[in-house]
Structures are given as structure tokens and as C-alpha cells.
Amino acid sequence: MPELPEVETIKNELEPHVVGRRVTGVSLPWKGIVREPSVNQFRARLIGQRITGLARRGKYLSFSLDSGESLIIHLKMSGSLLLKRNSTDDRFVRAVISLDDGLELYFRDPRKFGRMWLVDDTRTVVGKLGPEPLETGFTVKLLAGLLRGRAAPIKALLCDQDLIAGIGNMYADEALFAAGIHPLRPGGSLSADEVKRLHNAIRQVLRQAIGKKGASIINYYRPDSELGTAHFHFRVAHRRGEVCYNCGTPIQRITVRNRGTYFCPRCQRQ
DNA sequence: CCCGGAACCTGAAGGC
DNA sequence: TGCCTTCAGGTTCCGG
Numbered sequence: 001m002p003e004l005p006e007v008e009t010i011k012n013e014l015e016p017h018v019v020g021r022r023v024t025g026v027s028l029p030w031k032g033i034v035r036e037p038s039v040n041q042f043r044a045r046l047i048g049q050r051i052t053g054l055a056r057r058g059k060y061l062s063f064s065l066d067s068g069e070s071l072i073i074h075l076k077m078s079g080s081l082l083l084k085r086n087s088t089d090d091r092f093v094r095a096v097i098s099l100d101d102g103l104e105l106y107f108r109d110p111r112k113f114g115r116m117w118l119v120d121d122t123r124t125v126v127g128k129l130g131p132e133p134l135e136t137g138f139t140v141k142l143l144a145g146l147l148r149g150r151a152a153p154i155k156a157l158l159c160d161q162d163l164i165a166g167i168g169n170m171y172a173d174e175a176l177f178a179a180g181i182h183p184l185r186p187g188g189s190l191s192a193d194e195v196k197r198l199h200n201a202i203r204q205v206l207r208q209a210i211g212k213k214g215a216s217i218i219n220y221y222r223p224d225s226e227l228g229t230a231h232f233h234f235r236v237a238h239r240r241g242e243v244c245y246n247c248g249t250p251i252q253r254i255t256v257r258n259r260g261t262y263f264c265p266r267c268q269r270q
Numbered sequence: 271c272c273c274g275g276a277a278c279c280t281g282a283a284g285g286c
Numbered sequence: 287t288g289c290c291t292t293c294a295g296g297t298t299c300c301g302g
């Protein structure tokens with residue numbers, strides 16, 4: 001499931017192959033993947049454009065185009081972007097973007113949650129996102145201000161993209177474990193020291209996962225079809241029934257906001 | 271504005 | 287063998 005580290009990895013690995021290339025064709029085996037504009041407009045306006053850059057914002061990937069427009073992609077839960085030189089027969093491919101050097105960019109997405117936009121201004125899609133947790137502006141003080149007065153569980157707040165961009169279910173669990181904070185603690189109830197630990201944990205967990213090229217729990221592939229290895233370093237996420245590496249207590253799974261939430265009941269007390 | 275829950279999707283895995 | 291349930295969760299929408 002692509003979160004910030006996975007999308008960052010995809011951006012880094014796609015960049016050398018697509019920047020400078022011209023789009024020569026767009027095929028849409030499942031038209032529902034285009035969110036904006038109409039399918040005909042999308043195709044007509046994209047073909048012929050040169051890709052001038054690639055950027056990530058939260059979990060969104062945006063291709064800047066020489067017209068000044070941007071192609072924005074969100075992989076949601078099961079999407080991947082694969083670079084291929086020979087067309088493949090795969091019933092889960094929802095879109096294919098052909099480039100002028102013969103490479104093809106496949107948008108593969110079994111569950112049809114992923115979306116694409118072609119817009120003049122990226123802010124129409126990503127304008128409401130919160131700060132980037134790995135940028136220098138994301139300080140302890142900023143995080144404290146975001147959490148102040150909030151009654152919702154800290155787990156839910158960490159996953160709120162309008163609050164902080166890019167953290168999803170897996171890395172929220174990992175960051176809370178690293179900070180020793182129970183996922184159900186109200187966001188506003190964290191002490192100054194806990195906020196400081198959480199701030200440090202968020203950055204450490206995301207940086208480590210980028211170093212491991214992301215986590216391949218389900219349906220995450222890098223553009224060359226290789227997997228990431230960050231999940232081998234998870235300490236709570238998806239480890240139900242296994243024991244905590246710190247204290248030997250069995251990892252618990254509860255539901256927070258309809259999301260599976262993994263934590264150590266001893267290292268992360270209420 | 272804040273909070274919680276349902277809906278959108280479909281395949282994998284486990285129980286009986 | 288096969289059917290049924292659960293799990294996976296990013297985002298949006300809706301109701302209180």
C-alpha cells in the first residue's frame with residue numbers, strides 16, 4: 001500500500017526514465033481511472049506533451065508537462081506504476097502511457113481505487129494537504145500546534161492528510177510504537193516530551209522506509225517490478241500474533257476508524 | 271469545525 | 287471441493 005516512502009521510491013526510480021520523454025499515446029482499458037477532465041480531453045491534451053519533471057506531494061505523484069499542465073496520479077491502495085518495453089497481457093492494467101523512446105508506463109491497479117488528473121494548477125488536487133513531514137518546516141512546535149486541543153485518537157490524526165501529508169496506516173502504527181504512544185490516546189493529551197518523541201519517530205520511520213525502497217505488504221511494486229524491503233523491519237504493523245521485539249508481549253490488533261491498528265500493549269500503554 | 275462510520279473496490283487467505 | 291467471512295486501507299461523503 002503506497003504511502004509516502006513508497007511514492008517517494010516510485011518517484012526516484014521513475015524520474016531518470018520519464019523526464020525529457022514525450023507522450024506518444026494513451027490507452028485506457030478502464031476509463032474510470034481518469035478523474036479529471038473527460039476521458040477524451042485527457043487523452044487529447046496529454047498526447048504530444050513532454051514530461052519536464054516529477055514531484056511527490058504527500059501520497060500524490062505529479063508529472064509536470066511542457067504546456068504548464070500537470071498529470072497527477074494517486075495509487076490509493078493497490079496501484080503500481082510499471083515501466084515496460086514490451087506490452088504485457090495483464091487484466092489489472094487500467095492505463096498505459098506510451099513514451100517516445102518505446103517505453104510504456106503501466107498503471108496497474110487490481111482494486112480500481114487509483115485515479116489520475118490532468119490539471120492546470122496542482123493546487124486544485126493537492127491544495128488542502130498538510131505539511132511534508134520530512135521537510136525542515138515540520139518542527140516539533142508545528143506538530144504540537146497541529147495536535148493541540150484535538151480529541152480524536154492520535155492514530156487517526158496521523159493518518160489525516162489535511163493535518164500531515166503522506167503518513168498512512170502502516171507508518172502511523174510504526175511511528176507510534178517507536179514513540180511509545182498508545183494509538184487511542186487523544187491527540188491533544190500528549191505531553192511535550194511525547195510530541196517530541198513522536199516527531200522524531202515519524203521522521204526516523206519514514207526515512208528508514210525510503211532507504212529500504214518502501215514496504216511490499218500487498219500489491220506494491222517498484223517501477224522495475226522489484227519489491228521493497230521496509231516491511232521486514234516493521235516492529236508492529238501486520239505482526240498480529242507475533243511478539244514484541246522489545247518485551248516479548250504479543251502484538252495486538254484493534255480497529256481505529258475502521259483501520260487495522262497494531263501495537264504493543266506493554267510498550268504503548270494507554 | 272470536529273469526530274466517527276460507511277462506501278468504494280477486489281483478491282487472498284482462512285474456517286468449516 | 288467450495289462457499290462464506292475476514293482482512294487489506296486511501297479518500298470522500300454523510301450524519302450528528
